[in-house]
Amino acid sequence: MLKLDDLTHLPQVEGLIAQIAAGGPGLVVVAGLDPRTAVLPRGEAGLLPSGRATIWRILMREMLDARPRQQALLVTGDPSQRLPRDLRRRVQFASWPPGKSHAEAIAEAAARGPDLLLVERLDASSAAAALHAAAGGLRVLTQVDTVFRGAEVARFLLDLGVSRELLSALTWVVAVERLPTLCSHCKVPAQPDPEELEGWCQSFSDFEPLLREGTYFREQGCARCRGTGREGEVTAFDIWHPDPGAGAVEEQPSGLPIAAYVLGLAARGALPPGDVQRLEAGRLRRTYRLLRASEQATLEAKVALERRLAELEAANRVLQQRTEALISLESIGQALIASTNLSELAGRLCRNASQLCGADRAILYFLRPESGSAEVLAVTGWDPSLVGMSLEAQSVFGSQVGNEPEPCSGFPPGVPRQPTDVTADALRAALRVPFVAEGQPVGLMIVHTSQKARFAPGEVALLRAFGNQAAMAIQRAGLTEALRDKVRQLEAAQAELVQKERLEREMELARQVQQSVLPRVFPLVPGYTFAARSEPARWVGGDFYDVILLDADRFGLVIGDVSDKGMAAALYMAQVHSLIRAEARRQRTAGAGSPPPPEEVLHTVHRLLQELGRSSKFITVFYGVVDTASRRLTYVRAGHDLPILLRAGEVHQLRGEGLPLGFPDMDELYLSQEAIDLQPGDRLVLYTDGLTDAISPDGRAFGRERLIAQLRARAGVATADLCDALFAELAAHQGTADQFDDMTMLAVEVH
DSSP: OOOGGGTOOSHHHHHHHHHHHHOOSEEEEEEEOOOOTTTSOTTGGGOOOOOHHHHHHHHHHHHHHHSTTOOEEEEESOTTOOOOHHHHTTEEEEEOOTTSOHHHHHHHHHHTOOSEEEESOOSTTTHHHHHHHHHTTOEEEEEEEOSOOTHHHHHHHHHTTOOHHHHTTEEEEEEEEEEEEEOTTTOEEOOOOHHHHHHHHHHOGGGHHHHHHOOOEEOOOOTTTTTSSEEEEEEEEEEEOOOTTSSOGGGOOOSBOHHHHHHHHHHTTSSOTHHHHTHHHHHHHHHHHHHHHHHHHHHHHHHHHHHHHHHHHHHHHHHHHHHHHHSOOOOHHHHHHHOOOHHHHHHHHHHHHHHHHTOSEEEEEEEETTTTEEEEEEEESSOGGGTTOEEEHHHHHOSOOOSSOEEEOSSOTTOOOOTTOGGGGGOOEEEEEEEEETTEEEEEEEEEESSOSSOOHHHHHHHHHHHHHHHHHHHHHHHHHHHHHHHHHHHHHHHHHHHHHHHHHHHHHHHHHHHHHSOSSOOOOTTEEEEEEEEOSSSSOSEEEEEEEEETTEEEEEEEEESSOHHHHHHHHHHHHHHHHHHHHSOSSTTOOOOOOHHHHHHHHHHHHHHHOOOSOOEEEEEEEEETTTTEEEEEEEBOOOOEEEETTEEEEOOOOBOOBTOTTOOSOOBOOEEEEOOTTOEEEEEOHHHHTOBOTTSOBOOHHHHHHHHHHTTTSOHHHHHHHHHHHHHHHHTTSOOOSOEEEEEEEEO
16 A cells, blocks of 8 residues: 655655645645546556556545544545545445536535545546535545646636635645656766755755755666666655635645655655756646647647548448439430530530440540530549549541441540550540530540440440430530629629728728727827837738837837737737737736736736637737836846847847747747846837848848948937938838848837
């Protein structure tokens, strides 16, 4: 029987688990990521199962052992599952039948007043019900499949729609993660830097004796571990217990952070210290690989379904063909008279002719006198790719066309001999059937058979009569098709003209609307001058810029670039622009005068974009807030091009890391907030990549270096003139080449 001692390697965990086991009412959550084997096999791409379910069962046993006389009630959708033998007599099952929700099953189980309520799965359908049971005075133990830890789980529950009042019932979060341990055969000692060790001890004082006395190692690689430096696994814990009197629970740190636990394991030689720095990156990488594997599994399932559908459609076609063969055909003459579609008529003629004379193969040529050519309209038995082929009329009809069917030999004109077509060598008899209407040839059919040496006279006579009817029908169908083509061309030209006029009106209106969104006049801010210029690649574009007055002492600078062009990008740009303006001007708390910092603004906008619906687009954004009193610029760069700061003849680039907003399936946005003090005489230039990517007629890009050179050369030019001069330089560089991307620039000068 697996016990907690088998999985914990530091005494701090045992003490906290004992507190959980002996604790009172509240919700205890075991969190960890355990991907389904069908989606991602164990160890695939470095992703190890967390062992969450094992820890959940061990904690269940600990909580029951702490109170030996108490019983537990397990809410599960699978009552057939088996618990460890020592737990079966103390745990009862409460399943829910079809038609009843998970939340209803939890509520009914809670009404029975168990000593310990076990909820097998925590998700959007069960979170509120589990917390409500805990708030009602029950001890509730559950588990959630997630990469979140500590307070992140509390925020996750808020995102699921749980009220903040119910969230107060959340008392513990035990997050677990399995990490690969160092290979005991090849690991080598590697003591940490004294300053780094001192930083660990200050950050995690509870672990100071262990960290100072520990022996540290790093991976090396050997044959036993296949050069990876890792062999075996170890469980890492993150234990979070909120303090109700310490403010918002979702902001409180973990009592036992996973970083401290990993350092403790490193001090005991199980892990290299570098694993601490790789925790967050590893979590993001594992999440991405899991999502990618899930997408691949979905794609494979889709391909399998499409393959099965194609097989069913093929079987259905065979069934239809056999059914049609059993249905009596209507009168051939009536069918020919009723048919006006040339291609349909040609296919019917080939099929009917084959049935009339027992031919194996047939090919029908249609004479087009205006071009002096003969077109293959239909085939039976021959390669279907021959349909549509055009030949010289002379090579098909010869110099004279008679009215009577006549025998012939060899392959039909235009039909090549294929080595794989072994049945073609068995053809024994062939017959040319001319289609003549009003004394003029309109077509020719050639039929072949492998069943007999020649066609019987009755079959020839039948084909003669068939050819006379077919000639009139095919002539009429040809004329009808020509008339239809002319009508379609006329309608298409008219519709294209109407569509073009309507599109031009709509695009002009869209251009006016977009221009109204972008600021025409910048706010007057003492000590600062603003100028901007924007040219979309099409009527409308996906770039935007703005200068936003936040309060008497602050203003915001923003520029963005949507990953597309045209109307769709313009609509997405307008949505993001309005969200940023609204969030930038929102007060952080009621009565407080300070606007939210840039990092918080873009995090909120990204979350709102995710909630408004998944999109294939994303947007790069630079957003900064300038404090006019201190001239301090605080900013974030969400994947946007590096801004350029001109100062005393020198060029500086504003750094910072971050990912674009709106990426599909990326709930957590990584941004680094930076700050810089501006000085009088500084000139800050924000731009989109349309400037640097502008292509000349010979394929050369304008480039960032040339942009910097142009800005340095015009250091003394007024800000507005700088924008005009730079765009004139861009126009000269592009010449006759097309503009492939929107170009936008926003310049700020400090006085």
